[in-house]
Amino acid sequence: MRFSLKNFRYAVRALRRRPTYAAVAIGTIGLAIAANTTMFTVFNGVILQPLPFRDADRLVTIDVRAHTGFPISLSLPNYRDWRDKNRVFESFAAGADWGMTLTGRGPAQAIYALAAVGDPFGTLGLRPHLGRLLTPEELPDHEGAPFVTVISHGFWQQHFGGQTDVLGQSLVLDDQVYTIVGVLPPDVGFPQASMDLYVPMGTLPNLPWDVRSSSFGTRGFGRLASGVSLETAREDMARVGQEVRAEAGDDTALPELRTLSEFIVGDVKTPLNLLMGAVVFVLLIAVANVGNLMLARGEDRYRELAVRGALGAAKTDVVSLLLAEAFVIAIMGGLLGAGVAYLSVEAVMGLLPAQVPALLLAQVKVSWTSLVFALGVALGAGVLFGLVPAFRMARTDLVGSLKSGARTTDQGRERLRSALVVGEVAIALVLLIASGLMLRTLDKLRNVDKGFNPESVLTASVPISKERNATREGWLGFYSELRGEAAVIPGVRSAAMTLLLPLEDRSWEMGLHPEGVPVTPETTQSVLYNVVSPEYFETLGVPIIRGRGFTSSDRQGSNLVAIIDETMAERFWPDAEPLGHQITFETDSASTPVYRTVVGVARNVRHYELTEPSRIQVYVPFEQTGVRWGMGLRIALRTSVPPSQAAGSLREVVTRLDPSVPVSRLQPLDNLVERAMGQSTSITRLLTAFGASALALAALGIFGVMSYAVTRRQREIGIRIALGAGAAEVIRWVTTRALRLTALGVMLGLVASVALTRMLSGLLYEVTPIDPVVFAIVSAGLASVALLAAYLPARRATRVDPVVVLSEEG
Amino acid sequence: MIRLRGVEKSYPVGTGRVYVLRQVDLDIQNGEFITIMGPSGAGKSTLLSILGMLDNEYTGDYFLLDQSVHDLKPKDRAALNKQYIGFVFQQYHLIDDLTVAENLDLPLSYRDVPRREREAIVADTLDRFQIVGKKDLYPSQLSGGQQQLVAVARAVVGNPKVILADEPTGSLHTTHGRMIMDLLKRLNQEGTTIIQVTHNEEWAAYGNRTIQLLDGWIADPARVPVSST
Known part of the structure; x- marks a missing residue:
């Protein structure tokens, strides 16, 4: 032709x-x-493109499977043992997403950091855009790390206008002064490119360094040695997991490996x-x-x-x-x-x-x-x-x-x-x-029974300063005052404080035991633990279907109470009245279980996914948190006006009460539903x-x-x-x-x-x-x-x- | 030059066949100007298509310059066509999207003539037919007579031995028709064999021999069955 x-x-x-x-x-x-x-x-x-890391096919993440079968995050003792006992990794690291408050550079701002241990930058094969990256010596697996930080390219542009004299400058994060030693190249970061900065985990206070059963969102990742296949690595880590379990007890979690690409690309x-x-x-x-x-x-x-x-x-x-x-x-x-x-x-x-x-x-x-x-x-x-x-x-x-x-x-x-x-x-x-x-x-x-009413609700994250967090009174006082002030903002019908918001991608799980069941790891039932002010159920539109909600009389010193959800009532007391039963998920300072009385049953709330059946959620009043106070809370406002109209007033209230508290994630609850869909x-x-x-x-x-x-x-x-x-x-x-x-x-x-x-x-x-x-x-x-x-x-x-x-x- | 023996063309219809050409025997000498006449449906255009090797579904023998066309493979037949045959159609059949010069170039390009040589031949032909000024015009920009002039020019550009013209003046006014017929006559005088189909007695007279076709038969009183008249 x-x-x-x-x-x-x-x-x-x-x-x-x-x-x-x-x-x-x-x-x-x-x-x-x-x-x-x-x-x-x-x-x-x-x-199709390889991840923007050197030899990305050798990078793996370490998932953690609890003895109960649930995926959990990596505890620091497990991190140490798995790092030291494996024979397949060239380098090893771990990091936890950590919300921090940046002060001293205009209004307080919430920023997202990775609190790291080990050699994350070497593992990923990253090179600095400016300065240097954090060394393994600066990222120890214990307290006492130097207050140094590497910032992302985006953070550098946003806060320093891309100026090269950023190295050596200071940032005040959660009231601690960190020195900037380097800037990452554009469009890279872990686990998200949008991460603001990286700090040594060893600079964070009160971490459970030696509690094998406690984790806080830490994820391990490593670089396989040259020539090691994923299959070989899995076998080796299975061996490591069993060895550690033999030493530390049967309730020790086990490692599971998958490629970093699989972890990042995942569901999409x-x-x-x-x-x-x-x-x-x-x-x-x-x-x-x-x-x-x-x-x-x-x-x-x-x-x-x-x-x-x-x-x-x-x-x-x-x-x-x-x-x-x-x-x-x-x-x-x-x-x-x-x-x-x-x-x-x-x-x-x-x-x-x-x-x-x-x-x-x-x-x-x-x-x-x-x-x-x-x-x-x-x-x-x-x-x-x-x-x-x-x-x-x-x-x-x-x-x-x-x-x-x-x-x-x-x-x-x-x-x-x-x-x-x-x-x-x-x-x-x-x-x-x-x-x-x-x-x-x-x-x-859209029509699934979510268990709450997202219409006309404004939500925000309001993490407080280390100073206020130092005492229960400081913590409770600020949030009580904030809630009271927010409740009288024009157009606000009710205001509530809560540890968790549904569908927000934030959770806190605790091991729960009902009365009559021995408190042992084997009998533990992992449940969502939420700390709420009494107005939570009205504000979020979560119906109480049996018993009562919380009241102002549920305070420290009075009978400890809890509200459970329908799933828990059906699973724990299928043929009996759940009200009046006792449950525990806390211990006092003497490690004795602290029991609470069930006073109400709330409608199931879809917390993780709209498409997934609800996990058990247990609510405790925020004035009865026992030793579990000190966590940054969310505020929720049910409004009679469009929620966005109350946003400005809420910011003013927070700034008036404490200018060091950043208001972030300010959005209607509808947004979380839309995002879930x-x-x-x-x-x-x-x-x-x-x-x-x-x-x-x-x-x-x-x-x-x-x-x-x-x-x-x-x-x-x-x-x-x-x-x-x-x-x-x-x-x-x-x-x-x-x-x-x-x-x-x-x-x-x-x-x-x-x-x-x-x-x-x-x-x-x-x-x-x-x-x-x-x-x-x-x-x-x-x-x-x-x-x-x-x-x-x-x-x-x-x-x-x-x-x-x-x-x-x- | 051209010899047909017992050529028949038919189509199956139902259980029988309908014949378009019957037992055609025909000899055409080099340099003749043949006119084929006959009523509509007599088989004139079919005969022209067979002579031009456009229609190869027939029985009988066809010799062109002593080559048995009926035995040739399609490729060889196409080569023979390119070497010896030029066509002029009643509807001119110029390619609308090509200029006059490009239309003239077309047969040469299908004959694998090198580009420079083609350009020279096209230039000569344009000059010979006095249409140099129209070489960049499209057919739609020409009158009917001019279009047929270009069509004749295209038919001769490959220097064929035979020009087959199917009612070349059928769509033209008398003046233009006469111009085309004069042109064909001149080409004939220069040595090209012309075979034309026409209904027009005046144009038929340009030929030196007329063949009448009737119901597919060559109208030789000795061979036409009485029943078919």
Whole structure:
């Protein structure tokens, strides 16, 4: 086959002379390539690119499995033993996310630090942008570390304007003075790129350095020695875990390894795979549509191709001529697609699930790889939509076309065009059903019984200073006063303090024992422990379904009380009245269990996930926290005005009470619900967008095929009208043909959907992958759109003048 | 130059066949100007298509310059076509997206003539047909006569031995028709064999021999069955 430059030049000229055809073909394939390139760019950055660490494939994280089977975090004694006993790690480190308060640089601010031990920077293979990074000697596994810090590039830009004299300057964090020794490069960080800074864990006060059963969100990670496989490392760490358990007791947690990539990429792989698959479907529909357009264009070129044949063109010449036009469309579509992808990738990143880590998002950039992908897809698409019509046209006996400009009829070509439309309808149906299933899931999630009412509630984090935290009175006094002042802010109906807010990604679990059960590790039931002021239940809208809520009389010195939730009541006392029973999860200074009386049962609150059944949650009044005071609390305000209107006043109240207390995470409770639905919402939005594109393209395909059929059958339509067919009969005749194609496409699409929607099952909530309602509604909707797409050509058919048409044919 | 023996062309219809050409025997000498006439459906254009090797679904023997066309492989037949045959159509059949010069270049490009040589031949042809000033125009910018002039120029640009013209003046006014026929006559006088199909007696007279076709038969009273007249 000869591909001469001349063919491409002619193809460009031919397209310029047919701007509508060119625009539709290039636009269709261009937008599909844009969607594919955008998703590929995201997929490449998040999934395909290695993490921005040296030899990232050797990095692993160490998950911790408690003897109860629950995943927990790493205690410091376990960290030490696992680090020292393993034979597979080149370097080892651990870190805990640590909220700190920055003061002395304007208003107090909440910042996010990683409190580290070991050799995190060496393990990750990071190099400083400025200064130096923290050494293993500065990150000991005990108290007494130097007060030095490394700051992130973003923090450096935000707080120091990127000035190079930042090294040696001081930061006051939680009332301690830290010296800045280095700045990280942009877009790197662990575990999130958004981490503000890194401090030695050994600078933090009162950590349980030697309590094996106590952890506070610490995560271990390490670099495998060269040549060590993950499997070998797992075996070795299993050995280490058993050795430590033999020494420290059966309730010692065990290590579990997974790659750092798996840890960071985690849950987003499935949705991204799904969305990538969806855009490939859109591309296939676009290819079918452009293929159809090219077949139609081929019909117009019969005469030209026949003349070329008569003048000596071989079939390969005809094929290369038609392919040249296909490639010109494809390449222009590819360039358009790459351009649109360049402009839209930022917007699509905004639509991605919030679960996609910033560290990976930072790697998402339209690059040469994206351009090569776009052009590669374009050429592939060009071959697909160009080759079949080209060979189809070349195979046709063109001699008849030369006779008085008559067109030959080719049933095969018409069947091919119809088959393409059937395929488009089938693919569009699969995408629409997928988005329909996700829409049903969103609906179910919106209406799930969350156990609280998120409407008109403003929440904020208000961690107090070390000084106020030093005494129970200081801690309780500040929060009581804050709550009282906040409650009288205009527009606020009630105000409450709480340790935990639902769906906030923050939890505090304690081992609980009911009365009559011996307090041993084996009998421990891990439950959510929440410290709340009496107004919590009213403010959050959590109904008390038995007994009572807390009152102001539940204070220090009075009977210790607790409120449990429905799950706990059912599990612990399935056939008995839970009120009046005793539970314990605390000990006094003499290590004697402290029992509390259950005085109320609250509705289950979905704390971790909207889609997960509630874990047991136990509430204690914040004036009866025993030894568990001192934790930073959240404030919640139920308002009679839009929650954001109370935000300014809340800040003023906090600043007036204590200017060193930062107000952070200031947001309506609704935001937390929306964020919990974030993955489902973003997948639904993108799938719906792709489904809508697929529907539009399929409708365009049906329109095109029916328009062509009407043109081809003008004589037949003329005869029918001459024989007495009215407009209704003609419309019915045309639309019935369209519906036949649609019905075939829908049937194929339904079969494909049954096979493919199973891939969605992990993302669905209370909706089966073959939900009959969704299948039925989408099928009917698609058929209606098909009918509409066929109606316009059908209307045109009614305007056929039999006299004119039949005389032309005669 | 051209020899047909017992050429038949038919289509299956139902259980039988419909014949378009029946037992055509025909000899055409080099340098002849042949006119094929006959009523619509007589098989004129089909005969021209077979002569031009566009239609290869026939029975019988076809010899061109003593080569048995009916036995040739498609590729060799195409090569023979490129070497000896030029076409002129009633509807001109110029390529709309190509300029006049590019239309002339087309047959040469399919004959693998080097680019420089093609440019020279096209320039000569434009000059010879006095259409140099129109070389960059598209067919839609030309009158019908001018388009057919270009079509004839395109037919001769490959220097064919035979020009097959299917009603070359059918879409033209008389003045333009006469111009085209004069042109064909001149080409014939220069040595090119011309075979034209026409309904027009005046244009038929330009030829030196007329073949009448009737219901697929060459109208030789001795061979046409009485029942078919």
